[in-house]
Amino acid sequence: MLFRSHLEPGGCLLSGGVWCPPPALLKALRKDIYENIEDFVAIMEKPAFKKTYPTMEGEVLKRMPAGYPSDFKYDEILRHKDFSVVSYKPDEFFFEPDWMDKAVEDFKLLYPFNQFLNYTVDEYLGRVWLSRPEIGWPRLPGFTSTYLSKKQGGYNIN
Numbered sequence: 001m002l003f004r005s006h007l008e009p010g011g012c013l014l015s016g017g018v019w020c021p022p023p024a025l026l027k028a029l030r031k032d033i034y035e036n037i038e039d040f041v042a043i044m045e046k047p048a049f050k051k052t053y054p055t056m057e058g059e060v061l062k063r064m065p066a067g068y069p070s071d072f073k074y075d076e077i078l079r080h081k082d083f084s085v086v087s088y089k090p091d092e093f094f095f096e097p098d099w100m101d102k103a104v105e106d107f108k109l110l111y112p113f114n115q116f117l118n119y120t121v122d123e124y125l126g127r128v129w130l131s132r133p134e135i136g137w138p139r140l141p142g143f144t145s146t147y148l149s150k151k152q153g154g155y156n157i158n
Contacts, residue, residue: 002015002016002017002018002019002084002114003015003016003107003110003114004016005103007094009091010091012088012089012090012091012093012094013086013087013088013089014086014087014089014103014106014107014110015057015084015085015086015087016084016085016107016110016113016114017056017082017083017084017085017110017113017114017117018082018083018084018117018121019058019082019084020081020082021082021083021121024124025120025121025124026081028120028123028124029083029117029120029121030065030068030078032119032120033077033078033083034068034072034078036116037073037074037077039116040077040116041074041077043112043113043116044056044085044113046109048109049109049110049112049113052087052106052109052110053085053086053087053109053110053113055085056077056080056082056083056084056085057082057084057085057086058080058081058082058083058084059080059081059082060076060079060080060081061079061080061081062079063079064078064079065078065079083117085110085113087106
């Protein structure tokens with residue numbers, strides 16, 4: 001999960017998501033987004049999120065990736081090579097006394113988007129989630145953490 005701020009005269013921004021994933025992770029991200037598209041779109045279509053992070057950024061394929069229907073309603077999402085969003089800010093934003101508070105509020109809007117993607121990233125890295133609370137999936141009773149990490153063929157609670 002990535003929360004990023006970039007300060008450059010005329011090019012300031014706040015952003016997050018997954019940028020330049022390796023091919024195997026990109027394939028897994030597309031698969032999970034495709035299989036949970038309603039949840040992913042619901043996160044991106046929340047009015048406050050959409051106002052702050054209007055579109056996904058990055059390189060986009062001309063055609064649908066292999067294995068997905070060409071008439072898929074949300075083809076523009078799956079054609080992305082990166083799953084990141086950006087909130088461009090005027091330079092003055094970072095000179096305001098409360099800029100840090102405003103940036104934190106923008107990053108809070110980004111949290112469910114990153115959590116959705118992080119589920120797949122964690123699986124790719126060998127950690128398995130028990131729940132996805134950002135979309136209401138239940139937690140297992142008695143567990144204080146929401147994921148297990150895979151170690152030497154077994155799973156340990158983190």
